[in-house]
Amino acid sequence: MRTLAGLSIVCAALLAPLTACTSDHTEAKKPAQPSRSSDPGSAEVTATPGSSGQPSAQQPPELDADETLAGRRKATTGNASFAFGKGKKGDALIVAVRCQGTGKIKVAVRPAHASFPLECLADQVSTTYNQLAVSGVDRSGVVSVEAPSSVRWSMTVGRGAPAQEEAPTATTESR
Template identity: 55%
Template sequence: MRRLLWVAGVAVALVAVTGCTDSSAPRDASSRQPAPSSSPPASSEQPDDGQEPVAEPPELDDSEHLAGRQPETKGNASFSYAKGAAGDALIVAVRCQGAGTMKVAVKTVNVSFPLECLAGETTTTYNQVGVSGVEKPGTVSVTAPSGVHWSMTIGRGEPPAEDQQ
């Protein structure tokens, strides 16, 4: 199974970030390795046949550090995440199910992006943001239809090689 990875491919309010990979592109194995788990990794854009349940927030890779986690939630919610080290990228990993579009906003860095969630399918999306201020603690706000169930993990990790100078 594969995970969907959007490397800083987010719709951004007032901040420019780098490009994204599409859902059919394989993950770059050199920059992200799946975290060991007792269950198989989630896939995205595929029917719910053995995928991680929405109740389980997405896992981070071994090289990434947890900053915050929101268990399964229905509809709108906000939660905080911890400060990170200077130079680390911010990782926003979202798992959702249910028909509708949810909007994720990371206010500290003025980043927001929509996610299309599907009825009967669990979708997992990873966004990696490497803009000024991502090391600060912050809050993530989600606006979602009441029928959309979601969970989220906020992490810190090395920026992708193409972003390092």
């Protein structure tokens, strides 16, 4: 399971009514397959390169066992686009991006009409999982990435059951 906690900057760039997202900036216990909670949206897992067992921007992120592969792009620098396959009606689209290098990349997903920026850092590998659970994501499409040549990125696009939103909890404020 990927863990999710706190709001991420990525949320601001997503189409708010389409998806929700959160982020966890801690190192995962199993970085090659970070865990996912029942919250829809995205999770970010960061790791320092060179540590044994840590993810590398060379290899695309892995999907959970119950998710199916729709498309994958190995290590790339600069701009690129690639197609992903059609899914089952009702499945969510999962866009998992791993990057390293100083700069910001922009990811656009068609036909979902969704895009989001990611800030990549020179001294760490970041992996971000985004889930889109809106009508039309069952169709095949294209993911386009705009990235400076200083950033190395890889990506996995998958399909899976939409995550269930957790009910909001009431909190009281003491004065």
